[in-house]
Amino acid sequence: MKRSIKKVAVLGSGVMGSRIACHFAGIGVQVLLLDMVAKGAEESTKPAERNKLVNDALQAAIKSNPSPVYSKAVVKRIATGNFDDNMKDIAGCDWIIEVVVERLDIKQLIYTKVEQFRKPGTLVTSNTSGIPIHMMAEGRSDDFKKHFCGSHFFNPPRYLRLLEIIPTPYTDPEIVDFLMQYGDLYLGKTTVLCKDTPAFIANRIGVFSIMSIFHIMDKLGLGIDEIDALTGPIIGRPKSATFRTADVVGIDTLVKVAKGVAGNCPDDEAKNIFTIPAWLDTIVANNWLGDKTGQGFFKKIKSAEGKEIQTLNLSTMEYGPRSKPKFASIEAAKPIDDLKQRIKMLSAATDKAGEFYRAFHFSLFSYISHRIPEISDEVYRVDDAMMAGFGWEIGAFESWDTVGVEATVKAMKSAGYSVAAWVDEMLTAGATSFYKVENGRRMFYDQSSKTYKAIPGGESFLVLNNHRDKLVWKNSACRLYDIGDGVAGLEWSTKMNSIGGEVLEGINKSIGLAEEKFKGLVIANEGANFSAGANVGMIFMLAIEQEYDELDMAIRMFQNTMMRVRYSSVPVVTAPHGLTLGGGCEMNLHADKICAAAETYIGLVELGVGLIPGGGGTKEFVLRAADEMHEDEPETITLKNRFLSIATAKVATSAQEAVEMGILRKGADEIVMNLGRRIAEAKKSVIELADSGYTTPVQRTDIKVLGRSALGALYAGINGMWRGNYATDHDALVARKLAYVMCGGDLSEPTMVSEQYLLDLEREAFLSLCGERKTLERIQSVLKSGRPLRN
Template identity: 85%
Template sequence: MKRSIRKVAVLGSGVMGSRIACHFAGIGVQVLLLDMVPKGSEESTKPAERNKLVNDALQAAVKSNPSPVFTKDVLKRITTGNFDDNMKDIASCDWIIEVVVERLDIKQLIYEKVERFRKPGTLVTSNTSGIPIHMMAEGRSDDFRKNFCGSHFFNPPRYLRLLEIIPTPHTDPAVVDFLMHYGDLYLGKTTVLCKDTPAFIANRIGVFSIMSVFHIMDKLGLTIDEIEALTGPVMGRPKSATFRTGDLVGIDTLVKVAKGVADNCPNDEAKEVFTIPAWLDTVVKNNWLGDKTGQGFFKKIKSAEGKEILTLNLQTMEYGARIKPKFASIEAAKPVEDLRQRIKMLNAAPDKAGEFYRMFHYALFSYISHRIPEISDEIYRLDDAMKAGFGWEIGAFETWDTLGVAKTVDAMKSAGYKVAPWVEEMLAAGATGFYKVEAGKRLYYDVASKSYKALPGGEAFIILNNHADKLVWKNSACRLYDIGDGVAGFEWSSKMNSIGGEVLEGLNKAITTAEEKFKGLVIANDGPNFSAGANVGMIFMLAIEQEYDELDMAIRMFQNSMMRVRYSSIPVVTAPHGLCLGGGCEMNLHADKICAAAETYIGLVELGVGLIPGGGGTKEFALRAGDELHTDEPETVTLKDRFFSIATAKVATSAQESFDMGIMRKGHDEVVMNIGRRIAEAKKSVIALYDEGYSMPVQRNDVKVMGRLGLGAMLAGINGMWRGNYATDHDALVARKLAYVMCGGDLTSQSLVNEQYLLDLEREAFLSLCGEKKTLERIQSVLKSGRPVRN
């Protein structure tokens, strides 16, 4: 049957249910969110009282940080109700998602009610993480069981990209195919097909990893602070590392999953790893369960310096000041940008950190090899699950490839670790790794057929590095690839993907090459972020040394490069994701089209360091504001809106919000829900623009600016902010310069100017601010601590 999802029912409005409802509303689906009638309100006839539980839960979700919604207006798509009065309304829903308490008897009672009202063929799924999926469908009709399976979202659903799909023996394969596709394309998820085994895939491997760390820590005599340093971003893991992750998810939840695996997986060769250490038992008995109880492995207190975070000493069970660990190998590895190279360095280190990494990796590699085919027939599903559910930058099998499979297997055997027989068979047959790339396609080793197969997704998922065999040009920071169908792909790699001289050189070379040999150019990268902006370290150095001529040339080069993006003879499409700030935002503002991942945090943030956008961003906002002066649409972003957007260094909290800020253009730019699809969508857009008969735009000489009329109003607003102590003296100085540029300078009346005139004003203002002591103090603070000082 052909399915479309117009309306979803979410049964249960707790932390997960309310946030799943918000995510569906965010993609444009109508949502019915139901929960119980609160105790004491059973006899009431007032909807407000009978729906208090669900309404309070939804409001709590919306107020939570990070926000579960892309924009607040999506909430109008959510209707609330209760199980007693509104279960009948599920008849109009296309998908029913159960998210009630983790008790089989309660879930079965809910399904009994669902079966009375759902229309035949309606999807029914459970978000359970701990109950076997097949048990929940027992006693239900054939149609129910055919359309029933597990759909395990990870918290928070908007941000964690994993969606595990767990069918039962009765689930129609077409239902599984639909959910795998829908989750990927519309929900923006990495959909992973799982077997109905305890903890499925991500929690099985993730909790093993955490428990393994606990046991290795005890063996090596390491502290919580040391483990956090070892298992965080330095090894490609989230900032929450190990113990902070425990506090976030709930230590009792972690223990419950570990015990569940130990109890329900009697044949797990490493089940002793899931044994709860004595100190962890004590933590749970003390009800120190993490954030939800106010303390866990860490505890926040108020001190003379403000808020302080204390660390639990597992020997004394007392909290104390955090101690910054010192490992020579960590310090040596931190400056290395390439994660795979960094992991190699860490694993080979001769100190205690190196010993930890070897023990951790050997245990992990042994464990994942034995989970095939128990929890999955395909290795890539394990890697996908850990990257999307636990925030690992590279998967476990990918890490094993990085360290060398054969070499690591020999080391594991010497250290007393066993690998599954299929790994040795793979090596004996001449295969050297779990993955390889051929003709731009990534292949994985298929254990069942003992051969390599292409990863599913094909053209929908473009990874630029997979086209390394079609490298067109490179310098030390940039690479230009032929990504097929006459389209070139440009990427760069630097710290936080900042934009300096080499990147600008590469960008200009990429555009020139694309004009000569390709239909168009995609600008994107596969790093954690698109770009944190211009290289402020270079700006600071030139300003401190008062090399103003060189600084002027650097600003001109940046402006000219952004104008090159706009005025090239081929279409240039960007595919941003993650942080896209300052100069990164300016690059997108000048592109022919933006195909942004939904989770793109974009904005012009230069005011924070005492500067104005100097790479064409101020000019572009002034130009767009001028174009909007003649419109009378209520949604128009005015000059004042754009001014305050820059003056407050506002960053869109989603790609959708950037439309309201006037960064992305409604009806023109595109939001791509699945971050993995954004480059492929950008490539399609390049081809479409080319096929439509793309011609190079002409530089504008008719930009409408307000002159003194607009400047007077803005200066009055700045003065009000300053007098109200909302802005410092320096904030006001920078804002006045911004206003001057955006209004076109001290013109006596509304006028038409050209783009270069505005760029010159922008560059002069930027250059003058680089000579301000307080601007340099702000930049220095960012370089030292990552945050600007408020001066």
């Protein structure tokens, strides 16, 4: 049957339930969020009193940081109620998600109520992470069993991309297929099919990894700060590394999962790793459970300098100042941008860090090899789960490929670690890696058939680097690929994907080649962020040396390149994600279409370093403000809103908010829920634009600027902010420069001007600000500390 999800019921409004409700509301679904009648309100007839528990939980979720919603406006899609009065309302829902406490008896009571009111054919899933899914289906009707399975979201559901789908023996395969597709397309998730085994995939491997680190730490005599330095971004793991992650998740939760695996997996060859160290038992006994109790492995205290984070000494069980560990191999690896090269280097290091990495990798690789086919038949599902659920940049099997499977197996065996028989068979047969790329498709080694197979659905997830055998052009920062169907794809790799001369050269060259040989161009990359903006280091160097002619030329090149993006003879589509700031935002503002990941944080932030957007961003906001002006409202209102977005360096916290800010164009640009699909969607858009008869836009000469009539109002507002101490002297100076450009200069009356007129004003203002000492101080602060200076 054709199935659609228009309304979802979420049963349980705790941390997970309320945030799952928010995520569904964020994608446009109506949500019914239910929980128990508030304590003490059992006899009340007032809904507000009876629903206090669920309403308070929802409000707490909405106010939490980071926000669980793409836009505050979506909250109106969530209706609340309680199990006694409103369970009947689930009859109008297409999907019922149970998120109550992890007790089988309570879940069964809820399911009995659900069966009273649920209409046949309605999906029912559980978000449990600790109870076997098949046990929850026992005793239910055949229709319930057929439409029931596990749907394990990770917290916070908006940001962690993993959704584990766990069928029971009774689940209809069509239901599984539907949930896998729905999670991918509409919820933006990496949906991973799991077997009904303890802790499923991500928690089984993730908690093993953490417990293994605990044991290696004790063996090597390392401390908490040292471990977090070794297991964070340097090896492609989140900043929270190991111990900070445990504090965030909850140390009691970690211990519960570890004990659950140890108790429920008697045949696990490494079950001793799940044994809780004595110091961890003490921490739990002390109720030092992490963020939820105010202290765990770390504790925040007030000090003379403000707030200070202290680290727990596991030997004395006392907190003390954090240390900054120094490992020679880590210091040597930091300048290496390529993650795989860093991992290879660190794994071969001869210091204590290298010793740690070898022990950690040997333990992890041994464990994952033995989990195939116990928890998954396919290696890529394990890697997908770890990347999406635990934030690993590359998966465990891919890490094994990185350091060399054959050589590592020999070293593992010499060190006393075993590998599963299928790995030995794979190597004996001449297959030396778990993954390979053929014709732009990523293949995985399938242990059951002993052959390489294409990862299913891979055609929807276009990875530019998989087309490296179809390289068209490159320089030291950029790569241009033929990505098929007459479309070219440009990616670049610089620190924070900043945009300097080589990236600008790459954009110009790519557009030129696309105009000669292709239908159009996709601009995207697979870094952690699309772009943190222009290379301010280069700007600082030129400004400090007073090379103003060079600086003027660099700004002109940036502006001309952005205009080339706008006025090429073939469509140019961008696919931003993550941080898309300053110059990165300007590039998107000039594209024919933007296919943005839902999690795109985009804005013009130049005011933070004492500059104005100088790559066409100011011009573009003026142009859009002019187009948005209406006769029935003062013309200055639209311009003022655009001015404030730049003047406050406002960054959209989602692609949806970027639409509300006018950075993404409603109806013209596209929001792609699944991060991995955005480049494929951008390619489709290029083809659609080209095949529909794309013609080069005509440069605008009809942009209405308001001159003095708006300039006075903006100057008055800036002066008010300065007098109220909301803006420093330099803030006010920069804001006045911005206002001057956005009003088209000191014109006596509203006038029609060209894009080039505004670009010239923009460039002049940018250049003049580069000569300001306080601007240079701000840029220097960002370069040194990553934080702008308020001066």
